[in-house]
Amino acid sequence: MLSINVAVLLAVIVVVRLRRRTEARSRFDDKLGVVIVLALGVLIAPTPLGQGILDALGELVGGFSRAGI
Template sequence: MLTINAGVPPALVARLRLRRRTEARSRNDEKLTVIIVLALGVIIAPTPVGEGIPDFLGQLATGITDSTR
């Protein structure tokens, strides 16, 4: 069984978005980058909220998977 840490996809997206040139960004593009980085921070933070989000997403994925059987 292959598992992926919940922080890896947002970290990759944030890294790719931050590699782009600053001059080519619009305000909406900058806001989206900030939201992605904040979401990454919440996911990897050792707080009840940060630990609860992956648990919730795991339960949601399990429920969707079980409902398709």
Template sequence: MVTINVGVLLAVIVVMRLRRRTQARSRVEERNTALFVLALGIVIAPTPLGQGIYNVIKQLVSGISQAGT
């Protein structure tokens, strides 16, 4: 029996779609790629990896906002 991790599958789809040349993409393809990236983010968010990425981004934004004041 073969199992497929949805996050890995979405990551592969996103990488394959982003490898194409930008000039060859239509608006529909761009929208679909954005939806795949959004779905990947939703799948990764509750995982420890997603929480780690969230914490890094939160610290980065906090540092930038403190530097601006």
């Protein structure tokens, strides 16, 4: 039996969509892209990878706020 991780499948879809040409996209196409990326974020967030990304972004933002940027 073949098992496909939904997060990996969505990541592949995002990469394929980003490699396409950016000309002549419709509003529906843009909205669909946003929904796919949000779904990917929701699936990755509770994983150790998602927690690592959150910690790294927190450190980055904290560094900017301490620097007064």
